[in-house]
Amino acid sequence: MTDIFYKANLKCPICDGVLMLEDQKTLYCNGQKKHAYDLSSSGYVNLSSPKQCGGGDTKEAVRARSAFLDAGYYKPISDKILELLTLYGNGGERVVDAGCGEGYYTVQAAKNGFFTLGFDISKSAVEAAAKRARRDSIKNGVYGVASIYSLPIFDACADAVINIFAPCVEAEFSRVLVKGGVLVVAWAGKSHLMGLKSAIYEETQENDVRNDLPRELELLCEERLEYDITLTDNAKIRSLFAMTPYYWRTSQKDAGKLDKLEELKTNIDINFSVYRKN
Ligand SMILES: C[S@@+](CC[C@H](N)C(=O)[O-])C[C@H]1O[C@@H](n2cnc3c(N)ncnc32)[C@H](O)[C@@H]1O
Structure with missing residues (x-):
């Protein structure tokens, strides 16, 4: 320990x-x-400064995310991240998961031999991540409540940073990366979850283009992963909805359209970019 x-x-x-x-x-x-x-009793440590304390995903969102991820629908995303880490990484083992949420990807990386540091501003998320690691008997990882705008680790101590569906903070990620270290960013592509959106809204729009992607780090590769999933019961449909930002933006009337839905086919559309610190 x-x-x-x-x-x-x-x-x-x-x-x-x-x-x-x-x-x-x-x-x-x-x-x-x-x-x-x-x-904490579950093994995480709260390293948020008093100024940063609070915020991030709620307990409800964390629970929904865990239920959905445990069903394996995003396993191809996790596999792609591990593939990119192996292909472009510097061979080192220290991986920071910046905005780790409830730890699904962090623990997958740990299971593949990486020494993982999962940080998230949500206490509920980090607690769930530490519990997930403990449940899976993962010992090569540390979980901390902290803002990814000010990570509680020293300069140049990470071989890789993974940043999945979370804010991308180039300057801070660059600070903690060793020379030759890589950053893997994953985010929603323009048509991600269009099937879910169509079930809720009269009119659907493509997702916005991201404007916080790195500009200084060297871009090594860009990839897109697309596939379809079919959710076959209402609980899974509700879990998916509750882990998306739409949950907070949708009127009760529109959200109610999911109440009796027992099957939903939707597409997954994820962008990946890999950067290197030179
Ligand atoms: C959409 S969730 C993704 C979680 C996880 N990477 C996953 O894909 O399962 C975004 C996460 O970023 C976290 N987050 C948002 N702003 C943050 C910040 N400033 N510092 C640390 N974590 C943050 C949220 O609490 C949440 O857990």
Whole structure:
């Protein structure tokens, strides 16, 4: 246990001191004030600064995401990320999952031999990620509540950063990457979930183009993954809906259209970009 925190290169969010596990349940920094951070019973640590605290996915969204991801519908996305990490990575093992959510992709990476650091601003999400890792007997990972705009790790200590359906923060990801390290970004393509949107809205629009993608890192590859899924019961349809941003933007009347739906076919359309820090 001491080893994984040592390997994670965690830094104190208050004074930038080195964080180390001292008594199996608390991390202390080596700064003058010896700031302390307890490990939760599920094994994550809250490293958000008081300014950043709160926000991110709600407990409800986290639960919906876990239910949906556990059904395997996004396994091809996870496989693609691992493929890109293997193909373009520098061979190093330290992977930061920036905006890890409930840890589905983080744990898949850990299962494939990477030493993973999952960070998310949502406490519910990080708690679920730590529980997922524990359930799957994954020991080569650390989970922390933290903003990805200010990651609690030192410069140049990650071989790769994965950033899946979460804000992309080029400067911060670049700071934590080693020279030659890679960033893999995955986000919704223009027609992602059009089948779900058509079941809710009279008129559907394509997804917006992203404007926070890296500009300074070297672009190594761009890929698009498209396939169809069929959800065969209402609970899965509702889980998918509840993990999307549409859940918060849709009127009760429109959302009600899903109430009695028992089958939904929808398309998955994901963009991937891989960048290298030179
Ligand atoms: C759409 S979810 C994706 C989660 C996960 N990557 C996945 O695909 O299952 C976006 C995640 O980004 C997190 N997030 C949003 N803003 C963040 C920030 N500033 N710092 C850390 N996490 C953030 C949310 O809490 C949420 O868990």
